[in-house]
Amino acid sequence: MLSALACLALIAVEPTASAAPPKPASSAAVPPADVETAEQLYAKLDYEQANAVADRVIKKAGLTHDQLVRAYRILAVTDAILDKEEQARDAFLQLLTFDPEYRVDTNLGPKVNTPFMEARGSFRSLASKPGVDVSATVATSGGTLKITTHNPTRIAKKLVVGYRWTSSGDYTVSQLAVGDAAVVEVGPAPKGRSRLDFYAQALDEHDNAVFEAGNPLVPKSAFAEAGTEASAGSHGETKKSEQGGSFLSSPLFWGITGAAVLVGGGTALFLALRPQDPPTSASLSPVLMCGGARCN
Structure with a gap:
């Protein structure tokens, strides 16, 4: 009885063992696609x-x-x-x-x-030199980015444009259709910021960057012109000068001083230019008075 069971066990195990596929021969690893x-x-x-x-x-x-x-x-x-x-x-x-x-x-x-x-x-022989150009016009109150795409082979399918007012952090990103002149409006700068980082990339149908002017890691930069903040600052300084100035800053003081300088200058000029009597013996002799009148 035991021998019969042992034979059945061998029969059950043997097909499983024979069905195991042989190990494949080792092959060279495929290099990574990078x-x-x-x-x-x-x-x-x-x-x-x-x-x-x-x-x-x-x-x-x-x-x-x-x-x-x-x-x-x-x-x-x-x-x-x-x-x-x-x-x-x-x-x-x-x-x-x-x-x-x-x-x-x-x-x-x-x-x-x-x-x-x-x-x-x-x-x-292409109609134009492929690429993308960006011109920035910005102030602290905002501005625009104008993007021109030269796409003679029609490989570029869309534009991605990003900007930020900080040297790090996230960009404000816009996706645009490829065209001769696309425009992105730039929001106002945060207080104390004047540098704008930006980039523009033209992507193909697989989102590969076929053309670019700057990129998120190495952006282009523009510095904002004086805007409303700069004007407000100048006005504040003028008001402070008017309210807190001393008497030396008074227009009345400088008007009086100017008149005195002009009068004094005119007198000095007259004395310097008037004719001088020749040094004769008469002009150098003393004057004698007789009863309140000059003696003859």
Whole structure:
């Protein structure tokens, strides 16, 4: 009886053991899809892996402008090195759209320079230079930010504009449609504040910052012109001078003093310029009086 039960137990356990799948062979870890990893692989001359990582990075959403530019630099150059000429040309054109001042290292040779020059030719034929410009007109009572977007390739889909009157803390953020001239109204400055930090970013359909003028970490700044507070301060100082001044500040005092100076100055001028009698013996002799009259 016991042997029969033991056989049944073995039969029940054996299929379970045989059904267990074999452990898979260990495979190399996939590098993370971030810009730093792509740059490290490129520095190690691992162009294929650097290219693959950069390609994954640009497909992500919410990239900063800096991340986008750095990823496309790796992607464009490694595409060219790996003989992906058409992809390299397209990547260089995108890179120039995000960073119009980019120049390829001429030491990389014609393999890289050729697709770059072709992309630059296409870039120069665009109707306008891609980017976003912001002009600020502010006073302590408020002001405006005027944003102009140059979007010849239609890659930008919306604008995000932020400002704050402090050097740290949260921004007041507005989201606008891309246009030739968008305007954001700036609220009045808190008491004692005159510096306005601001930024404007144009985002693509994946919320990547394709163009920017400043950003939340490194904003642009403008200093407010004198507003109502400055005028009120000047008025207060004038009132204090009128009420608390001494007799020396009285207009009557300075009027009398001015008249005295003019009279004294005129007398001195007359005495200085009047004709002088020649020093003759007659003018120097004493005068004799006879009964209250001059003696002859």
